[in-house]
Structures are given as structure tokens and as C-alpha cells.
Amino acid sequence: MMMSFVVAVGLFVCVVLLCVVGMLWRQRKDAVPAIKEPSNGSYCVLILTAAVGGGHVAAGRALQVDIEQAGHQAIVRDGMHDLSPSLDWLVRTVYASQLKHRSQSAAMIFWLTSQPAVAAAVRALIGFCYGYRLLQVAQQLQPDIVVSTYPLVTSALGYLRRRGKLAMPVVALIPDYGVHPLWVAPAIDLHLVASRLSAQLAERAGGQVLVARLPVAPAYRSALVRAEARQLLGLPHEPFIALIVGGAWGAGDLEGMTRHVARSGAYTIVVTGHNLALRDQLVTRFAAESNVHILGWTEEMRRLMAAADCILQNAGGMTCLEAMEARLPIVLFDPIRGHGEFNATIMEQARLASWPRTGAALEALLRSARLDKRSLPAPHREAAPAAAMLMLALAQTSLSEVAQGSLTLA
Incomplete structure (x- = not known):
């Protein structure tokens, strides 16, 4: 515990030092390529993401599709890189290391930044030292609305909005069900979340919030028949199939999870993302298991989900x-310390996922599901307006009118 505390404090000091460096270079002007003004009167939405894992970028890209399908313009940029390349590198490197080696330090940092005073200090520090860089991007691109899919980017935008530097509305798109206080910047115009429980957490942290149908890639919106998906992927038709994923980075104890799932008798498919070393390791470890199939990065996730039973x-x-x-059906097991555990807690409370706490419990759950698939009910998303529609409405009216649903977009 003491070592985790030391690591957490050390990381916080590194962030502070980077912020000091950023403050010393505040007058530096970073060139941003200009874009052509839309000529058809459509809105321009600037979407700022972060390559910390794959989810933040995926959320931004999915939103881009929705915005463009509605006839408007969307620009997606790496907001963390715009904020500070050095801070971006530090966050990605530390997070990857925490996932692999120091899970307790991740939990400690999560706890520290959950304290209102610490969260406020982080928001202010990030905004003061680096916010001007996002301001330069916004001034160059002149969007009608700015969207963030990453907490530190949201913090900087909130700082600019609070000081009156940023004229256009700012929206945070929060895909996690467990909304951490650092996700929330009280000064921005709107936080969009996936559930009422998530909205309560965001409101508690001081944010203006609405429940929305958050965007996913178009491939996930079309119905696929399980038997057809299995045939296309060359998978067996009869067995119960469990799909194990660890995100773009192959995070978590996928080996331990695979061992328990295979023991349950389920046909096991594991996707390690870009973590090719883990893929090779698992291929070696489970070479003798005929019911275990290991994949690296794949473009077939939609079909794999259609083929799987959970x-x-x-x-x-x-x-x-x-x-x-x-x-x-979603089963959460050995979630990432800190934000992963919090997200799992909220999803379990909302009855959107099962969370067996031990390997034995996981095996028992899957054995039961093999006998009766109804024991793992399919989750549902709450009925709510599409996130893109709410954002576009905010670009032309007030938040109160958006919340009341009084505006219909063409």
C-alpha cells in the first residue's frame, strides 16, 4: 500500500512538473491547419479525443459518423496531443504500465482524484498550463461546438469556458457508466452520459448533464444472425461461445480469464487487440486447448459479438x-483497478452486467449459462435522444430548451 502511495504521488509530481514546463512555454504558437468554411450553412463540430486505450477515439469516430450523416461537418483531432505532446506521452505510458504492473497505483490515483478538492486542482492546473493550446485550435478552426471524449481535455476546455475565453458551447461525451469526478468540468455546457445512474454521478460532481444514446460504430447497429456470423467466421455452430476482450491494448488478466472460461466448458475466443506479445503468449499457453481460439487485432468484432453468447x-x-x-450479455471479471471497478459497480447496480468476484463464481456462472442461456439476460440501453442530435440542438438554442426537448432539427 505504501509503495502504491509513493508511485501515485510520484506520478502526480511528474504531471505538475510537466505543467510548469507548459506554463513557461505558454507563448509558443503551434500551427493548426486551417479548414474551409462550410458553404451550405451546416454546423461544424470539433471532436477532441485521446489515444489512451481505444475507447476515447472510438467514441469520437462514432460521433463523427452521426454528425456527418446528419449533414454537418465534424473534425476529429487528438485533443491530448494538441494539449501537450509530452503530457500525452506521459499519460499513455503510465497508464499502460499501470495496467501491466502497478494496478494498485491506478486505484490510488483514482481515489485521490475522486476527492473534490484534488479534482478541482487538477482541472485548474491543466487548464492554466495547457488550455491556451486548445484555444488556439478552436480559434483557427472556428467550430460551432466543441466535444471532448477524454477527461483532461474536458478539464482544459472547462477552464477556458469558465474564464470566458471560449465562445462556443462545449460538450463532454462520457461513455463510462461510472462517471468519475474528473470526467466532469462544471463550467462546460453539457455532459452526455449513458444512464440515469451516470447522470446522478455527474450532477453530484457539479455538471450539467443529460442522458443520451451515445454513439457506436455503424457496424454495431445492424442486426446479424448468430448462425450466419458463426458460419462466416468458421466457428462451430453448436457450443456456447464466450468472447473475451481487453480493449485495444489487451488490458487485464486475459490469461487468467481464459483459463476460467475454458474450464467452464465454453468455446473461448480471446481478442488481445494490438498486444501481439500477449497474443503469442496465450497461443503458446493454450496450444493444447481445442476449445480456445486466440486473436490479435481484428476488424471482425461486430461479427464476433454476433457469434458469441456473451x-x-x-x-x-x-x-x-x-x-x-x-x-x-456482458460479464465483467477482474476489472481494472480504480475506474474499471467503479464502472463495473455502476453497471451491476443498473443490471446491465454480471460481475462474478472469483474464478469459481465465473466458472459456475458460465456453466449455468451453457445449460440455460436465459440466465445471462441481454442488456438494454436506456431510451434517450441521440447524442449527436442533442449537441447540434445545443449549437442553435439554450440548454434549457434542449433539456425540454422543445427543438426539432431538420
Whole structure:
């Protein structure tokens, strides 16, 4: 515990030092390519993401599709890189290391930043030291609305909005069901969340919030027949299939999860994402298991979800939204310390996922599901307006009118 505290404090000091460096370079002007003004009167939406895992980028890309299908313009940028390349590198490196080696330090940082005073200090520090860089991007691109899919980017935008530097509305798109206080910037115009429980958490942290149908990639919105998906993928037709995922980085104890799932008798498919070393390790470990199939990065996730009887993962927000869109039962196991555990807690409370706490409980759950698939009910998304529609409405009216649903977009 003491070591985790030391690591957490050390990481916080590193962030502070980077912020000091950023403050010393505040006058530096970073070039941003100009874009052509839309000529048809459509709105321009600037979507700022972060390559910390794959979910934040996936959320931004899915929103881009919705915005463009509605006849408007969407620009997606790496907001963390715009904010600070060095801070972006530090966050990605530390997070990857925490997932692999220091899970307790992740929990400690999560707890620290859950304290209102600490969260407020982080927001202010990030905004003061780096917010001007996002301001430069916004001034160059001149969007009608700015959207963030990552907490530190939201913090910087909130700082600019609170100080009156940013004229256009700012929206945070929060795919995690467990809304951490650092996700919330009280000064921005709107936080969009996936459920009423999530909305309560965001309101508690001081944010203006609405429940929305958050976007997923178009592939997940079309219905696929299980038998057809299995045939296309070359999978057996009869057995109960469990799909194990760890996000783009292959995070979590996928080996332990695979062992328990295979013991339950389920046909096991594991997707390690871009973590090719883990893929090779699992291929070696389970070479003798005929009912275990290991994949790396794949473009077939939609078909895999259609083919599977359930998905097992460590509480990633976008993966859960995609699984819900596919009506695929969700099982959370050994979630990532801190935000993963919090997300799992909220999803379990909302009855959107099962969360067996031990390997034995996981095996028992899957054995029961093999006998009766109804024991793992399919999750559902709450009825709500589409996130893109709410954002576009905010670009032309007040938040109160958006909340009342009084505006209909063409």
C-alpha cells in the first residue's frame, strides 16, 4: 500500500512538473491547419479525443459518423496531443504500465482524484498550463461546438469556458457508466452520459448533464444472425461461445480469464487487440486447448459479438456500449483497478452486467449459462435522444430548451 502511495504521488509530481514546463512555454504558437468554411450553412463540430486505450477515439469516430450523416461537418483531432505532446506521452505510458504492473497505483490515483478538492486542482492546473493550446485550435478552426471524449481535455476546455475565453458551447461525451469526478468540468455546457445512474454521478460532481444514446460504430447497429456470423467466421455452430476482450491494448488478466472460461466448458475466443506479445503468449499457453481460439487485432468484432453468447471484459465503456447495441450479455471479471471497478459497480447496480468476484463464481456462472442461456439476460440501453442530435440542438438554442426537448432539427 505504501509503495502504491509513493508511485501515485510520484506520478502526480511528474504531471505538475510537466505543467510548469507548459506554463513557461505558454507563448509558443503551434500551427493548426486551417479548414474551409462550410458553404451550405451546416454546423461544424470539433471532436477532441485521446489515444489512451481505444475507447476515447472510438467514441469520437462514432460521433463523427452521426454528425456527418446528419449533414454537418465534424473534425476529429487528438485533443491530448494538441494539449501537450509530452503530457500525452506521459499519460499513455503510465497508464499502460499501470495496467501491466502497478494496478494498485491506478486505484490510488483514482481515489485521490475522486476527492473534490484534488479534482478541482487538477482541472485548474491543466487548464492554466495547457488550455491556451486548445484555444488556439478552436480559434483557427472556428467550430460551432466543441466535444471532448477524454477527461483532461474536458478539464482544459472547462477552464477556458469558465474564464470566458471560449465562445462556443462545449460538450463532454462520457461513455463510462461510472462517471468519475474528473470526467466532469462544471463550467462546460453539457455532459452526455449513458444512464440515469451516470447522470446522478455527474450532477453530484457539479455538471450539467443529460442522458443520451451515445454513439457506436455503424457496424454495431445492424442486426446479424448468430448462425450466419458463426458460419462466416468458421466457428462451430453448436457450443456456447464466450468472447473475451481487453480493449485495444489487451488490458487485464486475459490469461487468467481464459483459463476460467475454458474450464467452464465454453468455446473461448480471446481478442488481445494490438498486444501481439500477449497474443503469442496465450497461443503458446493454450496450444493444447481445442476449445480456445486466440486473436490479435481484428476488424471482425461486430461479427464476433454476433457469434458469441456473451462477452467478458474488464469494464471498458465503449466495449460495453457496443455489446449492448448488439444485445450481447456482458460479464465483467477482474476489472481494472480504480475506474474499471467503479464502472463495473455502476453497471451491476443498473443490471446491465454480471460481475462474478472469483474464478469459481465465473466458472459456475458460465456453466449455468451453457445449460440455460436465459440466465445471462441481454442488456438494454436506456431510451434517450441521440447524442449527436442533442449537441447540434445545443449549437442553435439554450440548454434549457434542449433539456425540454422543445427543438426539432431538420
